[in-house]
Structure formats: C-alpha cells, structure tokens
Amino acid sequence: MQAGEQVLKGEDADVAQEVATILRQDGIKILVKTKAESVSRKGTRYASRFARENVPSIQWFAPARCRGRTPNTDTLDVTAAGLAIDDRGFIKTDSKLATNVPGVYAMGDIKGVPLYAHFLRRFPHHPRQPTRKRDASIAGRFVPYTVFIDPQLGRVGLTESQAREQKRRIRVAKMPMSYVARALETDESRGFMKAIVDADSKQILGAAVLGVDGGEIMSQIQIAMMGKLPYTVLQDASFPIQPC
Numbered sequence: 001m002q003a004g005e006q007v008l009k010g011e012d013a014d015v016a017q018e019v020a021t022i023l024r025q026d027g028i029k030i031l032v033k034t035k036a037e038s039v040s041r042k043g044t045r046y047a048s049r050f051a052r053e054n055v056p057s058i059q060w061f062a063p064a065r066c067r068g069r070t071p072n073t074d075t076l077d078v079t080a081a082g083l084a085i086d087d088r089g090f091i092k093t094d095s096k097l098a099t100n101v102p103g104v105y106a107m108g109d110i111k112g113v114p115l116y117a118h119f120l121r122r123f124p125h126h127p128r129q130p131t132r133k134r135d136a137s138i139a140g141r142f143v144p145y146t147v148f149i150d151p152q153l154g155r156v157g158l159t160e161s162q163a164r165e166q167k168r169r170i171r172v173a174k175m176p177m178s179y180v181a182r183a184l185e186t187d188e189s190r191g192f193m194k195a196i197v198d199a200d201s202k203q204i205l206g207a208a209v210l211g212v213d214g215g216e217i218m219s220q221i222q223i224a225m226m227g228k229l230p231y232t233v234l235q236d237a238s239f240p241i242q243p244c
C-alpha cells in the first residue's frame with residue numbers, strides 16, 4: 001500500500017509502473033493513492049481500513065509499516081558532545097565526514113543520506129578503509145543502488161525526470177529486456193533498460209536497468225559514467241552472449 005501516486009517514489013513513472021506490473025504478475029497486491037486509516041487486531045489477524053473508495057478492508061497476519069528511517073541521535077544525546085544535527089536528527093558532516101567538533105567524524109546512516117551499506121565502508125575514515133586517505137572526499141560520488149526484487153532494478157545517476165527538471169538537453173534510450181539475449185536465455189524477459197544521455201557531450205547521465213542481473217549491468221554503466229565515456233563507446237562495444 002502506498003499513499004503516493006506510485007511505488008518507488010523518486011523513480012521515473014515508467015520504471016515504477018513496470019516494477020508494479022512485475023510484482024502484480026507475481027501475485028503481490030499493490031494499492032497506490034491509498035492511505036491506511038486504522039489497523040485493528042482480531043486474534044492473530046490484523047485488519048486495515050483504507051481511505052479510498054471501493055477498497056475493502058484487508059486482513060493481514062503481519063502488518064509492517066515502512067516509513068523511512070530515523071536516527072537515534074536523540075536517545076544518544078549527541079548534542080551533549082556538542083555535535084550539530086540537522087532537522088531530521090542526522091549528524092551534520094562535511095564532505096570528509098568531519099563533524100563540527102574537531103577530530104570527530106560520523107560514518108554510516110547516522111550522517112544522513114545516502115543510507116546504504118555500500119556507502120559505509122568506502123568512506124575515508126572507516127577503520128577498514130585500506131588506504132585511509134585522510135584527504136578523500138565523498139563529494140561528487142555517484143549513488144548507485146539496486147532494488148533487490150526479482151528481476152532486479154539497478155539505478156545510477158539522474159532519472160529522466162531529474163534531468164528534465166534540470167533543463168538539460170537529453171536523449172533517452174529505452175530497450176525492453178525481451179530484446180536481450182541473456183534475458184531470453186534465462187526465461188526472464190520482463191522489464192527494460194533505460195539510459196539518459198547528455199545530447200551535447202554524449203556522456204551518460206543516468207540509467208535504470210530493470211531486468212535479469214539489473215544491478216550488475218547498472219554497475220558496468222556506472223563505471224562508464226565514472227570514466228566519463230560517451231555512450232557511443234558502449235554502443236559500439238561487443239559483449240558476450242550465449243547463443244540459443
């Protein structure tokens with residue numbers, strides 16, 4: 001159930017719709033523009049009432065409410081140590097993860113977005129960071145992520161909507177996974193790949209790969225973006241396929 005217009009708020013509407021279609025095909029009931037008004041318990045079951053016409057009450061065994069994550073800086077009382085927090089309670093840092101208190105750094109979710117495990121270990125002051133480059137910075141890094149549904153959604157860089165909001169001159173390429181040999185070979189041809197490129201520089205600005213191994217394919221596109229390769233280099237490249 002989602003109060004907003006679509007699942008995966010923040011993704012392009014076509015990507016979110018395709019994800020919803022796939023999940024529905026797999027038997028998952030999805031309600032958008034629907035708000036739970038109340039949850040009541042009857043024995044081992046829970047029932048929800050919805051704020052949407054023609055939506056009947058639904059019975060659940062285990063309701064889970066997912067409303068984002070909140071840092072526990074209040075119970076830790078970090079301000080007693082003089083640490084500055086933002087209006088959501090995350091510890092404020094600069095691009096080197098330094099807090100406002102000299103010699104104190106904040107890593108992981110406690111320093112605010114991006115809230116991903118893969119954004120934890122590569123930070124300059126992490127004890128397991130092999131190089132411990134004290135001058136390393138998180139500024140300007142891509143924030144790739146994978147939504148681990150089946151098939152996966154891999155995402156990096158700008159969405160089409162973000163690129164249009166920035167008034168960039170863009171070109172958008174979209175290809176269904178049913179055109180992809182490996183998807184056909186593995187009998188999972190749902191989804192599509194979408195790339196947003198700068199019309200002038202030809203550099204890749206962002207990509208969404210909803211399909212088999214979507215997270216891995218996205219990572220390859222991320223490396224091309226890190227190297228500032230124009231999309232034409234990938235367009236002309238050969239990648240191995242397994243002949244059917």
Ligand SMILES: Cc1cc2nc3c(=O)[nH]c(=O)nc-3n(C[C@H](O)[C@H](O)[C@H](O)COP(=O)(O)OP(=O)(O)OC[C@H]3O[C@@H](n4cnc5c(N)ncnc54)[C@H](O)[C@@H]3O)c2cc1C
Pocket residue numbers: 072076107108109110115116117118119120148
């Ligand atoms: C449902 C869910 C799915 C996720 N899926 C992904 C994913 O697929 N990929 C991905 O990259 N990220 C994912 N994440 C995010 C990822 O889990 C976090 O980014 C990562 O765990 C952050 O690491 P952390 O060490 O900062 O915090 P945590 O992993 O939250 O570790 C903080 C630790 O501190 C302990 N602690 C808290 N307060 C105190 C205290 N007062 N004293 C002592 N110990 C304390 C906690 O018990 C906890 O063990 C997911 C998160 C959630 C909730």
